[in-house]
């Protein structure tokens with residue numbers, strides 16, 4: 001029972017592992033939380049970039065389509081005018097009709113700004129926005145381009161400041177050639193740059209967003225934000241144009257602009273029909289603005305969750321600590337209880353004066369020694385030791401000296417009877433008992449005699465004794481339980497008879513009792 005109780009109290013003290021387990025679990029959970037948050041935020045960012053990239057590409061394709069269709073309209077009108085001029089000739093009637101048709105086209109088609117035709121010297125004979133006779137375009141680059149040689153394609157020129165309107169315009173021109181290929185003039189359509197720029201500015205690309213309509217040679221035709229310098233800038237070195245010229249007509253790229261240091265996501269799309277392209281860009285920061293807000297929110301949530309887990313971990317650790325302290329207190333209480341029990345047990349089995357086993361313990365011990373010896377068919381010896389003339393001692397020296405003498409006698413007895421399994425007990429009053437398991441009669445007699453001698457050897461003066469010293473008389477009994485004695489009481493009774501005989505024989509002597517089932521029934525005496 002005692003051992004089981006201790007084990008029960010020891011269990012709660014094994015708190016080292018749970019504490020480590022809690023700390024490891026908290027670290028693991030926080031780590032998983034932070035890692036999964038970081039991975040999610042990273043994934044979300046790549047999604048946001050991909051979305052913006054796709055949006056830029058889509059927008060570039062749409063704007064390219066818009067530019068392409070405008071150029072196609074202009075080209076169709078120019079082709080028609082040239083055809084009319086060729087079939088109708090340069091007569092006044094035809095020129096008048098051409099002017100009429102051109103003005104109608106300008107009115108009907110909002111995309112075109114002006115239509116012009118000039119002869120081989122650059123002298124205008126058709127102009128929708130001014131008096132043609134006052135104008136000459138021989139100095140213009142597009143004019144020189146067409147004069148250089150037969151070229152029946154549409155020429156998209158660099159933006160110029162219109163002579164008639166003073167506004168920046170994109171020039172689209174076709175050369176007029178005779179059947180023999182001789183240069184006869186130029187048909188020109190102008191597109192107001194602001195029509196493009198205004199549209200580009202209206203797009204929701206943020207303050208630093210950019211839309212550029214450019215030629216494949218790097219010439220800028222229109223830009224969301226533009227000034228005179230814009231049209232002198234050439235972007236042929238940009239990675240987009242390089243990619244287009246290397247055979248990638250559409251795509252996306254993220255670049256940091258040298259001009260303003262802003263990192264932008266660009267989408268670009270080149271026209272398959274005309275040598276132009278549209279590039280659309282928005283600052284990466286703006287593209288990621290929504291993602292950034294989400295990232296802060298998710299990050300904040302993750303940190304709050306980590307904090308929550310950490311606090312919970314701390315609470316669990318604290319609870320474990322309290323449990324541990326309680327377990328320590330419980331163990332201390334248990335130990336003190338055990339020690340109190342042990343004291344009680346000692347008190348219950350020990351004689352207070354002499355420190356020998358008390359009568360109750362003697363009875364139990366003798367009974368179990370008797371049973372064991374009987375089971376194992378081993379001998380058992382028992383002796384009763386009585387102080388001689390002790391009443392006289394008390395009378396002569398006082399009760400306290402009597403107690404002292406008793407203590408010394410018991411000490412001497414214990415010094416002689418030391419073998420494991422032997423028991424010296426106080427039988428009652430000035431009478432002691434000795435239990436000697438596995439001891440036969442002869443050895444028991446010898447041991448009893450040694451005890452007697454030891455007591456006498458103490459040399460305690462006793463004027464009332466016939467021996468002048470404190471002495472003891474001992475009755476000894478020995479035999480095999482179950483064979484020589486029926487029970488422990490029979491042995492005690494035999495020892496008592498032997499003691500009585502020792503007293504009767506003059507005291508200070510040892511007498512061996514006859515076995516209960518002996519043949520002779522004789523007592524043997526020593527010395």
Ligand SMILES: Nc1nc2c(ncn2[C@@H]2O[C@H](COP(=O)(O)OP(=O)(O)OP(=O)(O)O)[C@@H](O)[C@H]2O)c(=O)[nH]1
Pocket residue numbers: 353386387388389390391392394398399400401402403406428429430503507
């Ligand atoms: N001081 C003291 N005396 C005790 C104790 N126990 C018993 N006695 C005394 O021991 C005495 C025993 O006396 P008796 O039974 O007449 O025997 P006795 O005087 O020893 O004479 P014999 O036994 O015949 O030699 C009594 O006076 C008891 O009071 C004790 O613990 N301390």
